[in-house]
Amino acid sequence: MKKNIIVAASGIFFVGLFVLATTFYNKQQDEDLNRASKDNIDNVQRDHSAIMGPLDAKVTIVEFFDPACGTCNAFYPFVKKLMDDNPGKVNLVLRYLPLHQNSDVIVSILEASRLQDRFAETLGRAYQSRERWIEHHVAKPQKFWEQLAGLGLDMQKLNEDLQSPETARRIKLDMQDAQALNVNKTPGFFVNGKRLTQFGYQQLQDLVESEIAANY
Amino acid sequence: MTEDKIKTAEQQAWILIFICWLIAMAALFGSLFMSEVMGLKPCLLCWWQRVFIYPLAILFLVGLFPKGHTEGNKVDPSIVRYTLPLALIGWGFAIYHALIYYSIVPEALQPCSEDLSCAQINLQLMGFINIPMLSIFAYSGIIGLLLIYRKRSFQ
Numbered sequence: 001m002k003k004n005i006i007v008a009a010s011g012i013f014f015v016g017l018f019v020l021a022t023t024f025y026n027k028q029q030d031e032d033l034n035r036a037s038k039d040n041i042d043n044v045q046r047d048h049s050a051i052m053g054p055l056d057a058k059v060t061i062v063e064f065f066d067p068a069c070g071t072c073n074a075f076y077p078f079v080k081k082l083m084d085d086n087p088g089k090v091n092l093v094l095r096y097l098p099l100h101q102n103s104d105v106i107v108s109i110l111e112a113s114r115l116q117d118r119f120a121e122t123l124g125r126a127y128q129s130r131e132r133w134i135e136h137h138v139a140k141p142q143k144f145w146e147q148l149a150g151l152g153l154d155m156q157k158l159n160e161d162l163q164s165p166e167t168a169r170r171i172k173l174d175m176q177d178a179q180a181l182n183v184n185k186t187p188g189f190f191v192n193g194k195r196l197t198q199f200g201y202q203q204l205q206d207l208v209e210s211e212i213a214a215n216y
Numbered sequence: 217m218t219e220d221k222i223k224t225a226e227q228q229a230w231i232l233i234f235i236c237w238l239i240a241m242a243a244l245f246g247s248l249f250m251s252e253v254m255g256l257k258p259c260l261l262c263w264w265q266r267v268f269i270y271p272l273a274i275l276f277l278v279g280l281f282p283k284g285h286t287e288g289n290k291v292d293p294s295i296v297r298y299t300l301p302l303a304l305i306g307w308g309f310a311i312y313h314a315l316i317y318y319s320i321v322p323e324a325l326q327p328c329s330e331d332l333s334c335a336q337i338n339l340q341l342m343g344f345i346n347i348p349m350l351s352i353f354a355y356s357g358i359i360g361l362l363l364i365y366r367k368r369s370f371q
Contacts, residue, residue: 003230003234003280003281003289004281006234007234007237007277007280007281010237010238010241011241014241014242014245015245017245018245018248018249021249021253022249022253025249025253025254026253
């Protein structure tokens with residue numbers, strides 16, 4: 001056999017094996033993730049979590065998010081649009097998974113803002129001003145604090161609430177649930193308890209639409 | 217040597233370098249699979265080992281098709297000169313990594329960042345094969361074959 005044929009065949013063999021192994025591995029992972037979310041269905045949603053949209057909607061998106069995460073920021077308007085496009089049918093449960101350094105302080109501020117009924121506004125501001133309070137992937141809580149002007153927040157109460165044991169307990173529980181469900185990247189989505197295994201806008205939209213079709 | 221014998225010797229030399237290329241390719245695709253598909257983050261020492269084995273996958277391929285000899289079974293005669301140094305340095309990193317992995321060198325001396333320990337066990341195949349060991353196998357295989365090739369070509 002000619003050597004260039006042998007070499008070309010070997011190259012194709014390697015690429016083919018890689019593609020095959022990747023497909024197989026991803027399929028296996030998807031099955032594992034689906035099993036993990038089925039086995040731990042109670043961990044997907046908790047009563048304490050922030051919820052947006054109609055409470056009686058039959059399709060619930062659960063998003064594990066980190067306000068310091070750029071992809072979460074990019075997905076936020078998309079998820080809102082999904083809710084607007086299907087009025088009354090979809091709501092969103094937001095759960096904390098602060099993976100960036102110091103991001104846990106930012107999510108405690110978010111959680112504390114709920115007690116003043118300013119969660120959506122505070123989260124909107126957090127995403128909107130992201131570049132001003134993140135430096136080299138590290139969240140700067142002091143700088144974030146400065147961005148909160150004009151939201152009608154009682155800053156003293158906010159400061160007290162963000163240090164409360166209940167706030168810490170909720171964030172810890174969210175993070176433990178994420179671990180139990182094998183969510184180690186943000187945003188992590190579940191739609192009616194079903195895990196979004198292949199990540200992407202279209203994939204999320206498809207999953208939401210299939211759940212709408214099944215429930216309405 | 218008769219012409220036939222030269223031809224056989226050339227063919228054997230070509231196969232030696234071809235196997236080196238196969239090993240480097242297996243290391244390339246294997247490590248990419250672990251980091252990009254399985255999501256295992258490479259630690260600092262893993263990166264240093266990648267630095268020296270990735271170019272080998274290309275250098276051996278080029279060496280298998282020397283200029284003006286695309287038809288026969290000739291290998292670039294100076295291939296050992298530019299591939300063996302890379303393999304030896306990479307082998308050094310692989311050995312150092314294994315020493316850390318098996319706690320022969322204390323943790324405190326390792327140059328890894330805190331969040332990604334080189335001593336952490338990420339992957340175990342059949343109970344005893346791990347990533348630093350695979351790296352040592354790959355580098356040792358390449359070095360061994362290159363030394364055989366060099367010895368033969370001096371005869």
